[in-house]
Amino acid sequence: MDDQSQDNQKNTSQDPTLLPIPKELPILPLHGFVFFPGMGFPLQIASATSRQLVDEAMEGDQMIGLVLCHKKQVGDNDTISSADLHRVGAVGYVHKVSTTEEGYYQVLVSGIHKLSVDKFTQEMPYIKGEVSILPMEVKDGDHETEALVLGIRNEFKKLGDLINLPAEIMATMDAISDPYHVGYLVSSQLNLRVNKEQEILEIVEVNLLLHRVARELNRRVNTAEMSNKLQEDIKKDIDDKQREFFLRQQMQAIRKELGEESDGKVELQELRERATEAGLSEEANKAVEKELTRLDRISPSSPEYSVSRNSLLFQVLFRLIESKVSSVEVLQA
Template identity: 60%
Template sequence: MTAEQPKQEKRIDPQSLEVPEVLPILPLHGFVFFPGMGFPLQVSSESSRQLIDEALLGDRMIGLLPHSGEDSSSQEDVDTDDLYQVGVVGYIHKMTKSEEGVYQVLVSGTKKFRVLEYVQREPFLKARVEEIPMEVREDKKIEALLLGIRNQFQKLVKMAPLPQEIGMTVSALTNPFHIAYLITSQLNLKISEEQEILEIEDLEELLLRVARELSDRIETVEMSNKLQESIKKDMDERQREFYLRQQLQAIRKELGEGEDDKVEIRELRERVEKKGLTEEAREAVEKELERLERIPPSSPEYTVSRNYIDWILELPWTESSKDTIDLDKAEKDLEHDHYGLAKIKKRILEFLAVRKLKPDIHGPILCFVGPPGVGKTSLGQSIARTMNRKFVRVALGGVRDEAEIRGHRRTYIGALPGRIIQSLKKAGTNNPVFLLDEIDKLGNDFRGDPSSALLEVLDPEQNSTFTDHYLDIEFDLSKVMFIATANVLDAIPGPLRDRMEVVDLSGYTDHEKTIIARRHLLPRQLEEHALDEDDLDITDEALRVIIRSYTREAGVRNLERQIAAICRGWLPELPGVKVEKPW
């Protein structure tokens, strides 16, 4: 009698199974399941174990729906509103149970479905569903997209790096949906982005989206690899630099060299002794010199520290120019430099008279407001010349960075003091006439508001302790005479405008422009064009016609341009114009 042959188990293709009308729903926490994927799931909650037990007794098919809520750590008490509506039908191949009662379930994704309504909530979810077809069509565009994402994914496998088996699997697959979903699972996308891809029904749209995400991932990996290579190269260079420095120090010690560094430190200390510094500045320099002695000269830190010391030693902490205010001379200078503007000149003379009576007074900060070309900047120069002070002009037009005023901190590479400190170094005295030109053109953006930084500068009660970010030491600006200019008053922020006394320059009349042209503009243009007075003869009547017909402005800049054009040979049809061309 022969032994009975063992009964062979019937193999089932999960892809060929029909999607039932009602599916038990297993919520997924932290990931999205795709059709064509096989994955082991750990099931620990009581309700989910009951779901698996019932599925094993039936058709082994369950619905896998991702959880969309932020708190997705718990499998108990899942709110159906937090579950996506599109999921994957999973087929249970195998289930094992651990000693702790946790189910290890091997599931493969078969088809997509959409939840229509939930028909059961206890002890686990059940829902009425409909299948979402995954229609595969063949055309040239689909073939091209598949070829492109396959090649791009092979490139990503080499760069990332990903397991070679993943690349081989993508090459072996024939179903375009399964290829797209497998690649998506390897792109480290957010759950919401993976769910969006799962919900795309059209094959061409799906492949285009995967190609775009794949391209973005490759770009990110390329950038990351470049950064890693740069960091590694930088570390190698630093190690080599450290080794060479140690060798250089040993060689210098053997040769008895290195005295130059000591000489340099000694010279810096002598400069500190001769320089008039405030107590705070002296302490900062002494501390930095002690640090400088411990830094190797070849180190980048040495240069940073040395530049900081040089900046402190070159600033005019105690150097001042002596004021010589002669009101008669000031009045003559203003009359010589500027015709008209009687009200403005009177206010300037009053300003200087008070300064003469009380030199240490914290007087008002004048702000000349008027249209372009009326002489705002030249008025500041006249005041500086009258008081025998250095004149410094800082153009603020287009300044948007607060660091332009207050400087950068020394922790930044290439840091420098702000424009206030730089201009004082250029002036060489701590009491120049400081012209803040075009103060109404200040801007602001993500780097800060420079107009706010000027609030301390222009406040006589605060600017005696002005602190630049680079120096990190208080500098006394109370002796500086600040003058501002602007074209439009409304563009100046209210708190900044409140700190200044506004002086309006409305512009010139035609009569004043004629005299200005005769006294100042015409002689200057004749000199610039190498002409004599005999070469150009122009009457006052001609000047008035030019002013009225060719230059309609409050200032005189365009008038000067027209005079320059006449000097170059432009002959308008004007009465009283006669030019002898020397060429």
């Protein structure tokens, strides 16, 4: 692309899907995602060879092959060979190319057909291959297809509500009618591993494709529902703890206003000292401390306070007697 030009766009009102497909196409390797037919969005092109590929495509028929690379990319100029590519991808039509300040290309592409690379014909400076178009045939009046599409639409709407998918995505789903495109759009929003996306792309028969997408969608909906339920439980637990803390603070403030706070604290401290002086066992101490903690939450003016206090004194006495009896039995033995 000419360095003086920051924007390259060919004016054409023709539907790209109606254009003839060349027998040979330049192949743009994709990393980390699958470009499905029916999709359209900008790609950022960084490597010099890929920018050259785009330049030459714009000078010609504006068509490129979009094929997933299974080799992990290390850098922008990492060398990719045909052996690193899958054989099934999409024909991409390049609508517009813009150059960023950093020198990258922003390439607006739409996937117009599904392709198979029959033979790779060039490796350098970029990959080329002979391709054939894979049919995406749908029988008119196929009730199974219609039922699958309806089920997928309904389940996808549920997913959209669960995870707040963008309104644009939901509007696109309502607008498209091609069953393949419905399946591909849903697949692109399920956060699938890239190898699973490639498997879906390679499915030829429409009902097999829709069955696979429906299973993956159902799995994603179940995961989203479980995640939301866990978040609700966590939020409720946090809210309950915050409410309890707030009520405790209020209760302490009220007791302080009534002059009960100091009396209650003093008495509780005396009860703790009595329990300590009694020389109780570890188990008995735990039981007494549990009762003291409960007693601390009750207002001294409450009838329940007196009942709990007397019960606690009885427990201290009982635990003390029980401890002494055990000691005597040990000595006698």
